[in-house]
Amino acid sequence: MDVLGIALSGMQSAEARIGVSAHNVANLLTGDFRPQRVEQVSRASGGSEARVRQADRREPVRLEREVVDQILARTQYTASARVFSVGAELSGTLLDILA
Numbered sequence: 425m426d427v428l429g430i431a432l433s434g435m436q437s438a439e440a441r442i443g444v445s446a447h448n449v450a451n452l453l454t455g456d457f458r459p460q461r462v463e464q465v466s467r468a469s470g471g472s473e474a475r476v477r478q479a480d481r482r483e484p485v486r487l488e489r490e491v492v493d494q495i496l497a498r499t500q501y502t503a504s505a506r507v508f509s510v511g512a513e514l515s516g517t518l519l520d521i522l523a
Contacts, residue, residue, distance in 0.1 A: 428511045433472050435505060437500065452485045
């Protein structure tokens with residue numbers, strides 16, 4: 425996988441983490457709610473994949489955990505977007521050199 429694909433997969437994983445956290449916060453007061461969690465795993469071909477799973481048992485949603493998860497996801501998205509931007513710029517430069 426090239427640098428753009430790796431960066432894009434990081435951005436997609438971060439989006440999944442934000443979505444899951446928002447889902448958990450939206451259901452904060454729902455009875456018998458089992459929060460979702462994201463497991464981010466590396467792909468053999470490069471990049472990452474976000475796997476969403478539901479908690480095995482009912483547990484309260486802790487806002488402090490959700491806020492930290494959202495901050496981490498935002499940081500991951502920002503870093504991946506920067507890698508994507510630099511990778512696209514380098515690809516353009518390479519094409520200019522080869523032209």
